[in-house]
Amino acid sequence: MANITITRKEKEKTRHKAEILQAALNLFSDKGFGNVSMQDIAAKAEFSVGALYNFFAGKEQLFGELMGDCSDRIYQMLSPIFDSEMPDDEKIRTYIRAGVRLLEDNLKFIRLYVSQYNSLTPAPTHSPKAAENMEIKLKEKLLNTIKSGIRNKLFRAVDEQTATNALCATMEAFVLKSSENFDKAKIEQGLKNIETLFVDNLLKNEGRSNA
Amino acid sequence: MANITITRKEKEKTRHKAEILQAALNLFSDKGFGNVSMQDIAAKAEFSVGALYNFFAGKEQLFGELMGDCSDRIYQMLSPIFDSEMPDDEKIRTYIRAGVRLLEDNLKFIRLYVSQYNSLTPAPTHSPKAAENMEIKLKEKLLNTIKSGIRNKLFRAVDEQTATNALCATMEAFVLKSSENFDKAKIEQGLKNIETLFVDNLLKNEGRSNA
DNA sequence: ACTTTTCCTGAACTATTATTCATAATATGA
DNA sequence: TCATATTATGAATAATAGTTCAGGAAAAGT
Secondary structure, eight states: OOOOSOOHHHHHHHHHHHHHHHHHHHHHHHHOGGGOOHHHHHHHHTSOHHHHHHHOSSHHHHHHHHHHHHHHHHHHHHHHHHHSSSOHHHHHHHHHHTHHHHHHHHHHHHHHHHHHHTOOOOOOSOOTHHHHHHHHHHHHHHHHHHHHHHHTTSBOOOOHHHHHHHHHHHHHHHHHHHTSSOOHHHHHHHHHHHHIIIIIIIIBOTTOOOO | OOOOSOOHHHHHHHHHHHHHHHHHHHHHHHHOGGGOOHHHHHHHHTSOHHHHHHHOSSHHHHHHHHHHHHHHHHHHHHHHHHHSSSOHHHHHHHHHHTHHHHHHHHHHHHHHHHHHHTOOOOOOSOOTHHHHHHHHHHHHHHHHHHHHHHHTTSBOOOOHHHHHHHHHHHHHHHHHHHTSSOOHHHHHHHHHHHHIIIIIIIIBOTTOOOO
């Protein structure tokens, strides 16, 4: 009985769970949480309703796990940018430019996120905490980067918190908007504009190496 | 039968409708659309469920009218700023500062708006178009103001659309965040920071009357 | 005072759906 | 091969909530 290695059965179970989550992601991102029933998910995943309850305690748990997984992926992708050895302005530029890949790799999740954003809702026991946490952690890193950049006179002495909020809000709005129809060229241009606006014009001191 | 004037009965009916909408606003903003039943609204408004259907075709219609009314009020409040005779930079400063009164006068509506923003949802026949329209119309006016300011060399030659989006997103995020707990002093400070960030640092050319 | 119209009432109807559980299928181990 | 454990099935359950409507109350009109 000593579980030295992962049995085939255990691998199967993991795969089944992933399949259910994948089916749920597709349905949720198309129709929104409230318009997808457990029956729908079961059908799409080619399981019975009952089986879902062997993997998840309920619909919200399932949803929560989905959000958690997706948020983690995004965090794993963006967080290293701020932990790298680039200068602070480059960190921010890289972070902004990462929006392209963010959208490419997570379109469905982002659309799911959006579909919650404009919907009438049964707001159960407040689930989508996962995505929020991810955003908060990234925001913290961005804040520290801006602070550091100001200390090093790379940036102007703007209010750090306000600048952080502004950039985050702008990025988020842009990403949500762009998820409607993915057009790589337009997205790259839009992100370039954001980069110019915030890093070149707002944070960078340009010619003026002032007092 | 000639309806020369509005009868008392008609005034009553209008009042009743307003009372129902008020009750609905309170409930929706506290608990979110999906957690408020027609029974709840009827109880709070001191009517029977059936009566609601004399005023509104259904729950969504009711909600839609509520959103429309509130959006209109906000539009009537903010739109004149852009139609005034101020210089463009003052228009934007005034717009930003108007956030205080916006929050004061529309806390419940804004909270309702927020409550949709993080909720699992049945996303019916896409209702909350009203608030979106209001935002689009204001955004358009802001865009024109920024364009005009750039033409008049009041502002730097940033990308107008990007600057508009950034300011709108920042303001919206700020307003939504501030609606959680209303603290006038903090809100005034936060708006002042946004004003500095966008108008002083970003758009205004300050000392540099460049080439 | 009586009729008619308008408005209100709230129990009943309908539909939806998350969740359960007895049963069946399948896999595991000896 | 047989006993046991694990997992899947899906009809039945239960609870919620939007909507309707037959009947009653109130007001308006005559």
